[in-house]
Amino acid sequence: MPETPELPLKDVRVVEMGQLLAGPFCGQLLGDFGAEVIKLEPPGAGDPMRQWGREKPHGKSLWWPTLARNKKSVTCNLRTEEGQDLARKLISTADVVIENFRPGTLERWGLSYAELSELNPGLVLTRVTGYGQTGPYSSRAGYGSIGEAMGGIRYVTGEPDRPPSRAGISLGDSLAGTFAALGTMVALHARNRTGRGQVVDMAIYEAVLTLMESLVAEWAVAGYQRERTGAVLPNIAPSNVYPTKDGQSILIAANQDTVFKRLATVMGRPELAEDAGYATHSARGKNMEQLDDLIADWTSTQLADDLLRTLDESGVPAGRIFTAEDMLRDPHFAARDAIVRLMVPGLGEVPMQNVFPRLTGTPGTVRWAGPELGAHNDEVYSALGLDPGVIDRLRRDDVI
Missing domain, CATH: 3.40.50.10540 (Crotonobetainyl-coa:carnitine coa-transferase; domain 1)
Structure with a gap:
């Protein structure tokens, strides 16, 4: 060129x-x-x-x-x-x-x-x-x-x-x-x-x-040592990879209060957003494993394409885990x-x-x-x- x-x-x-x-x-x-x-x-x-x-x-x-x-x-x-x-x-x-x-x-x-x-x-x-x-x-x-x-x-x-x-x-x-x-x-x-x-x-x-964000300060000031946590960040929930009915994995990030409320509504469980165990950022962080189980039980009944469409229409951030093949055929990349x-x-x-x-x-x-x-x-x-x-x-x- x-x-x-x-x-x-x-x-x-x-x-x-x-x-x-x-x-x-x-x-x-x-x-x-x-x-x-x-x-x-x-x-x-x-x-x-x-x-x-x-x-x-x-x-x-x-x-x-x-x-x-x-x-x-x-x-x-x-x-x-x-x-x-x-x-x-x-x-x-x-x-x-x-x-x-x-x-x-x-x-x-x-x-x-x-x-x-x-x-x-x-x-x-x-x-x-x-x-x-x-x-x-x-x-x-x-x-x-x-x-x-x-x-x-x-x-x-x-x-x-x-x-x-x-x-x-x-x-x-x-x-x-x-x-x-x-x-x-x-x-x-x-x-x-x-x-x-x-x-x-x-x-x-x-x-x-x-x-490395506040990693050094956390140890020096608060005595907190960050550890390996796999696919999640401590106290940030829900923000994880969830299974679908057709064997795919979808990442959902709904850790903000207003966004979690939308997710709960989409799941058909609006009461979760009012539950003391999940209503606040801090509460969801403490109950991350239970919440992830609830979401996974729901996503595993959904086809990936349908799930993504529904979440998008509801304003809940979600996406596939892209491979190179996905990138090459994705309309947004194009x-x-x-x-x-x-x-x-x-x-x-x-x-x-x-x-x-x-x-x-x-x-x-x-x-x-x-x-x-x-x-x-x-x-x-x-x-x-x-x-x-x-x-x-x-x-x-x-x-x-």
């Missing part, structure tokens, strides 16, 4: 030096809104994400087209002096550098922020790591799963009688990438006033910690273009999530899927002043 002039970050150049997920997800978010994201990858293999999420019939990653969409791929061996020189030349033209190497790696390569900001005083260096750039754990290897455990979300996820569980996605990495993108935009905004760049230091465990489809060489048409949030005046777009390794070498290096002969020599020497 052609780039539209309305893209809000079209004047921002980003050099992405990270790999795997946390740093590159930050790059994806910026690229979605028009930033020119130039991804530096090791010659030969490239980012390991090119192999992750492999679907055997195609022999290609189905994750890469989304994670690397809207990016330009340039190969550069950062472990060589010539590769480091190339990186400096490119970074001197950039607004942002994203990296998620272990702390100290850029410094060993002569690419510390002190050195880079000498070349480019307005540069924003966004650094995503497991534990941050400082502190006693900073030198440890840190993956998203470890950050999820340290940040608190693993302890409270799962059934109470089983070990901590996880979400079925790389939550910690994606959260860190999201907050890194937020920090990058804040730093660019500050640069508009000061003319100076700065370092954005994003730790995965801190991105997870940000989501009406809002929540999923877009791009042609990918070797894979054909690949559906992927659209750009969010939606902006009414300057929306983001998915302009192309993740590129082949080194697809933009000639374009990017020629723009830096390298002639074709030099580019060919660097390619032969495995610098690019």
